[in-house]
Amino acid sequence: MLLISCPNCGSRDETEFHYGGQAHVPYPENPNELNDREWAEYLFYRDNTKGTFAERWLHSTGCRQWFNMLRDTVTYDIQAVYPMGAPRPSTAVPAAPESGTASLAADSTTTGTTAPSTSATSTAPGITKSGTTAPEGATK
Amino acid sequence: MANTAAFAGINGLREIRRSPASHLAKAMETGSVPGTVALKEGPFQTMAGVRVDPNSEEGARIASVAGGLPARCGEVGGKEGVSVLWLGPSEFLVVAPEEAHDSLGGDLIGSLTAALGDAPGQVVDLSANRTTFELSGPRARAVLEKGCALDLHPRSFTPGTAVSTEVGNIPVALLKSGEESFRLFPRASFADYLGRWLLDAMREFASPEVP
Numbered sequence A: 001m002l003l004i005s006c007p008n009c010g011s012r013d014e015t016e017f018h019y020g021g022q023a024h025v026p027y028p029e030n031p032n033e034l035n036d037r038e039w040a041e042y043l044f045y046r047d048n049t050k051g052t053f054a055e056r057w058l059h060s061t062g063c064r065q066w067f068n069m070l071r072d073t074v075t076y077d078i079q080a081v082y083p084m085g086a087p088r089p090s091t092a093v094p095a096a097p098e099s100g101t102a103s104l105a106a107d108s109t110t111t112g113t114t115a116p117s118t119s120a121t122s123t124a125p126g127i128t129k130s131g132t133t134a135p136e137g138a139t140k
Numbered sequence B: 001m002a003n004t005a006a007f008a009g010i011n012g013l014r015e016i017r018r019s020p021a022s023h024l025a026k027a028m029e030t031g032s033v034p035g036t037v038a039l040k041e042g043p044f045q046t047m048a049g050v051r052v053d054p055n056s057e058e059g060a061r062i063a064s065v066a067g068g069l070p071a072r073c074g075e076v077g078g079k080e081g082v083s084v085l086w087l088g089p090s091e092f093l094v095v096a097p098e099e100a101h102d103s104l105g106g107d108l109i110g111s112l113t114a115a116l117g118d119a120p121g122q123v124v125d126l127s128a129n130r131t132t133f134e135l136s137g138p139r140a141r142a143v144l145e146k147g148c149a150l151d152l153h154p155r156s157f158t159p160g161t162a163v164s165t166e167v168g169n170i171p172v173a174l175l176k177s178g179e180e181s182f183r184l185f186p187r188a189s190f191a192d193y194l195g196r197w198l199l200d201a202m203r204e205f206a207s208p209e210v211p
């Protein structure tokens, strides 16, 4: 079970959320100019990232608001939570290495310098407190 | 816009209205353990779903009718007899006694609708959408904790606060109404399930505690 830090409600169980797929997939500016292949790629083709992945989540049984999240698809480590429309925050945690020997230990040696908001997952506010846990790097 | 017109001329139907968990009334009575934990379905209430930007002019108008809008998750606004639960940054649930409904002589829905006016947002009469369960007693928290992952300890979940969350895997609005009492607002179609779930969770407290 993941503990996900909703920007509005604070830390909640994964079961309260719905997954919204890859983030930052913009709607084509001129959909009519796309050929079938480009349209199909917009609709159906998504990254299959091993490592840090930007994805959309919906707090469906809470505040019913969407937000973006950076999550490591190998370790499930949630590295940042940031608003819809905000650019992907830079993170010091690298993607899992190609070799397939990804481990928490390898990652932890490179964290702690400029990571924007690993705290978003670990110090989620209580339910009675303000739930603003957007990372420092996130802007409106 | 509130569809209050549909309620005109329903006089006489009020008497045959049945609450979503009325068939469990007897079971709740026998399932309650006096002095330990008690469950009952609350009376009908007038509820309105409100979507409005709380920082806008129309938000201020709605707030003055409802008695104040909560600013963030957990907070409850309102005034004497009216509670306003925070459901989202621009979504609120207004809960008031049944008599506040326009069809029964009140004016809650109508005045909220008038306060919104033509501004962006909505006021929807949701009085039949949810029912109310009252769970109380020294073990009420222990019962809820079997199916709610939130920190329900009094240091975190204080009387007068409310959250939208899951209890027994279904979505409910959960209001802490007193030191040892909770009010749950499940949607009507979940009333039977949640009622039985709570009764099952309460069952162990009817037996003497095994040391």
Ligand SMILES: [Zn+2]
Pocket: A006, A007, A008, A009, A010, A059, A062, A063, A064, A065
């Ligand atoms: Zn939320």
